[in-house]
Amino acid sequence: MSRCRDSPTSATCAEPPTGFPKREPALVANNGRLLDYGRNGGLVVVQYQQYPFVDGGFAPYPLTIARPHDRVTDENAPVTELDPAHPVFHYPNAIGVGDWRGWIQERGLYFAHTWDTTYVPVLETHDPPPPSPPAELKGGLLIAPLGRGTYVYTGLSFFRQLPAGVPGAYRLFMNLLGLKRRNVP
Template identity: 50%
Template sequence: MYEIDQQQLIGRADSAPVLTAQFTLDFDGTPVTLSTPVRYRYIDHTEGELTRPLVIVPPVAVDLPAKVLLFPNTGSKSLEVQLKAHVADASGKVKLDLPQGWKAEPASRSFHLAESGDEQTVTFTLIPPLQESTGLVRALANAGGKDISTGMTVMAFPHFPAQMVFEEAQAKLDRVDVKVLARKIGYVMGAGDSVPEALRQLGCEVTLLSAQDLAERNLSEFDAIVTGVRAYNVRADLRANQQRLLDYVRVGGTLIVQYNVLAGFFGRGDSGQLAHIGPYPITISHDRVSVEEAPVEFPDPRHPLLLGPNRITGHDFDGWIQERGLYFASVWDPRYQPVLECNDPGEKPLAGGMLYTRYGKGVYIFSAYSWFRELPAGVPGAYRIFANMLSASGAARATAASH
């Protein structure tokens, strides 16, 4: 559900002009009044004379580069605030508006920007509360007696007029009780996602694996290896070295495979089976769950992925964005164990979104849930579940030892 404060803006392709000039022409005694937006005319050294819409901007733009900060424990983290002057000799102080229970050191920072266009970054130390907490931090710059809390992004492309977007200088803060046994993570980037940075916020050391790494590196140095979204679709080197990854699992590693699509997959048969994507056959489909609030069931509530190191409950699926998952498996070898089950309203339950199997001494997990959306958005439960997946081999060994 989206709420639009200014209904009159619906359908507009650009922002309304901030200033309009009116002039009247007289045609043989008949006045004709015309209006036109006031535009800024300037010279570009490459493209010559150009114009763009006139925009009223604050004297200083304020931005928080990090949009989500995860605190998996009570340790502090740094928060950078970026400032950019739109006038000369801009100076003042920056402070943070924090949720209850959070602290910042120092309470404020001074800044001085001598010329228009100058930039400066100031840094605060954020101290989270002892208990779990989620909220927004907002940066406020006081310049010329005015509090400013917006940044400015210029959207300029050849095919449409430049537009200025003003956004609040705010970020999401998540103090989440989450444990992860895995520390060194290898990540095979696919079509592109922000999961590696999210895992770094969890406290993991993440290495992006190159083609040479997949072919030659000792993969056993990693506690877990994760393939990015559509990695098998776009990385021929990944497909060529799949056996090395399975060997890594066999001797005790954890391999987590995120979703892949059917189109463009080398080695896909008519059945939709992705060649060698796992140690045992998996058939990928177009099945998805689009309703992000869809209830999630646990076929086996005592499954290791649900028990540790974080105990997973239905509340870990609260606050998800956009969808539950996509391109679920429709058929799989019986040696895989479905971990989660959900469905859109009025549709059959789908259990092919997360499949788990022991392979040799390690663990293989196929998971088509939308981690690439949930983790960068700072969804607490998504971090707890993904931490369990990363820790799967260690947790599995601990479970086996206890029995």
Template identity: 45%
Template sequence: PVQFRSEGNIFSGEKRGELHVVPKFAVSVSPEIAVVPQSVSPATARGTDRDVRMTVINHSPAAANAVAQLELPHGWTSEPARAPIAFTRQDEAVTVRFRVTAPASVTPGNLVVKAHIIEGTTRYGEGYQVVEYPHTTRRHVLRTAGLMVKTLDVRVKPNLTIGYVMGVGDEVPPALEQLGARVELLTADDLAGADLNRFDVVMTGVRAYERRADLRANNQRLIEYAGAGGTVIVNYNKFEFNDAQYGPFPGEVGRDRVTDENSVVRVLQPQHPVFTTPNRIIDADWKGWRQERGLYFFDTAGRDPQIVDLLELEDPFPYNKGVKRGALVEAKVGQGRWIYVGLGLWRQLPAGTDGAYRLMANLVSLGKAPGIR
């Protein structure tokens, strides 16, 4: 076979690569998964349209003209329906943005939206991922361009506004927006002096207490916000959370985790609104999770009794056996709530896990739950 040889570094030495043939137009789509609530209502009105970005790379050695188009299920529409694109040279990339709209009522399930580039009578619909490491040869992994649209039976309280403190590698805010909530990313100035009472929920992102010095400095404002009737939700953190008392009562993040994504989950307070409002959490919501249940649970040792467990898990892994608590805890603070989430919702939401969306919808709906405001 035809090979390309190049000089690597002193560790890899000479590198050899085979000749790879790629599509004339390489197509990719973002996001790869979109979530749409089953029914349109005032609560989910923001969640029925989706922005889809199609990126096309021209690998032909000359200028080219083509048309970009999405292959949509029956009843779905996009604006624009078709988009002409023009390339002036090889290796040029063009991104087209489509606004995809679901019909007023859809059946729960998964739908595939494919992306196409049409040049004359020829269709192109593949992209590729380049895989290469210092110790391996380069490979091009071809895959069909498109996204999966998951239509879920999920509801959220209407007109929710969430103040969000971004964390590390955090993909939770787009998921909240897909549920229909309005999300505002909080800056250092917001944490220091903005009116937090305009938010139904204030949520801190993945390992935010590790990354955000402004959050650590102004944490007391979140506790005061909860005391005045708000809901504070803290996504998982590592041991930086233990450098001070950032929770409303004494307690620390521990080392417990549950590595089996299919492990047993027991709800300890089945009538709590986290499990009932507006979505009734059932056994099926704990199925189909990815990689793990969660990690860095809130430690049970030395914890103030006002911090209460809402569920417990049991890991069958031989080296981590036993019941684990701290995956989801709550403390009542004045008229409001403070909640720590060790469950890996941050991992499940980008993967489109159905139950994670329903549980997150209930968590953020606590800001409007009866008895809180």
């Protein structure tokens, strides 16, 4: 279930990967409350979701996931900060090249393929080229203002990196949790 509370002191709500709608029917039933939480100043972080999430319109603004889904299977794939000045790369941790080392199995999956212009894509990554040039994938970490709060959709594989103790993943996830509406450009 959702990792947030109905409390004026709680500022963050993190949703589990693939939580909508099959694994967590309560998320479907309470999606409006979750988005209201963000609109009222909270931070909503949604980890990768599958097709029912986008088909059901659970995000606050339109986004799509390609079929088959965009993913980066090489855990050492290059990562480019699209906006190096964005607060997600600076607070509370300065994110650098070293934070992308040591990831396991993959960079991410179920990246957004298209999205509303309200979302800001903040990084690009792709598998190394086979015989053809790689597709640039910019939908792995999207950040959007939501009322007085912030909404994040990420396809990055935090569900693998955090249990494995990957330091850079921890540092970036802490930065996601540190976002506030005033920090989003």
